[in-house]
Amino acid sequence: MSDDSIDWIARAGTRAKGKRPDFLGDPTSERMLSILLAVAGEVSVLKERLDTVERLLDAKGTISRADIEGYNPDRDAAYERAVMTKEYIARIMRGVQQEMEAMQVQERPVADISADLKDN
């Protein structure tokens, strides 16, 4: 590191100039979602790293950190890993997706149906 090196960890998180829109109506929810999506990303990173380790172990029996850093998936491996990520995202975003689907139907509260079934 040279003398004029910067604090890259702090600088990586620099805020972009420009007022951030209010999406969710309360700042706590905004922050919780920011953390949640970042953590979701990190879980995805861990999954991919584990997949790399497994593939390298399958291929070579023993591996080094350099092997992991230098790993370049071939087309089939890249496809399988991208499907893994896609499946992972679909799972964590399930609530949003199902809320989207709910917009397509008119549904009564289950309590109403329950009352209905009790007497009919």
Place this chain on the structure above:
Amino acid sequence: MKQDVPPPYTAVARHAVFPAPRHDEAARYNFLTGLNKYLSGTIGAGNKLAYDTRVLPAFRAEHGRDPRDRFEIRHAMNRDPWHRFWSACKRNSMEMRQQNGRSITLRQIDELAGKVRQFNEGRNTLELDPAVKVPRYQDAVDIHCMPGCYHGEERPGDMSAGANYDSGLFATTGGGLGALSDGGGQALVEWIRKERPGWAPKRILDLGCTVGHNIVPLALAFPEAEVIAIDTAAPVLRYGHARAQALGATNLRFIQMDAEHMGRFADGHFDWVQTTMYLHELSGKALPAIIREGVRVLAPGGLMFHLEQPQYTDDMPLYEQFIRDWDAFNNNEPFWSAMHAMDLKQIMADAGLPLDCQFVTGVRAVVDRDIFPQAPSGEQEDHGRAAVWNAYGAWKPKA
């Protein structure tokens, strides 16, 4: 069934000054690429559903009429919980992309700066001019939530803004622009070869070149041409010049210059004046002024060509205009909305390119389809980042 998935970040081309990602940094981009694709593709349709099933009916009930413009739709949609949550996720994805790109770039800033210096020092193809001011339209907010915008420096002489920009292009476009994220520039080469086979422009000018990713393919396709790329931001020019040199585009000169003031170039100096996804980052005053300057430096018989997302016209449904406007208000693109409603044809006509010399054509990114996906269009399109454009062009009258 074969799943529609993006290529891995490891398929990105690592030219000599590219900020090399570690395993986990590439994986982080892979997540973001997948998340973007999910948001714009898999559940992007939820916005239209919310609009059709409840936002529009509520608007009609309240106002007794349909929305008159995309702004009314935006205000109505911004009250819808599903759209708000979708937007919040998308905004976070943009912010996370910046954090990851800056992390990759800044942790290796000394090493990258050294490599860039090797390509820049002592070469007369990079001309920086500290007297060039950052235009107001570039300084109002950090465009597309890129901290520091194109001109921010972590320290004097910095190039990391360019490196960060280059680093993230592949991820945010899902590989749709190819390994070097230059599918736009490749499309220009393919288009001109079909349009004017054998035409060999002697001088080409690219306005607002950033890291030069879209002009390098033209410089390589016309090695005899003198190609000049200008931008107001020194950090992207430093990086872009090194990048171009690393890729062998030695006939490409990068100059720090404001496109509103190109007095250094004589009238009719260039055979081709090009902009690629640039006009939407200007302002209502700067855009016509820059077009005028561009037309002035364009030779009779020369080509002016602007690659942009489609303009909003009366034919475009208001809902589509609204969703295409998402980046304007949620991803710091403050001129995006106004620019797409401008009458570009009339502006070009007023600048000296009569309507009968003009044309509009559709352009798709040219990439290795064997590896990289066709960019989705229509409902699945990720509008701010789509690899499909409209080109607004004109051949300047000869006399």
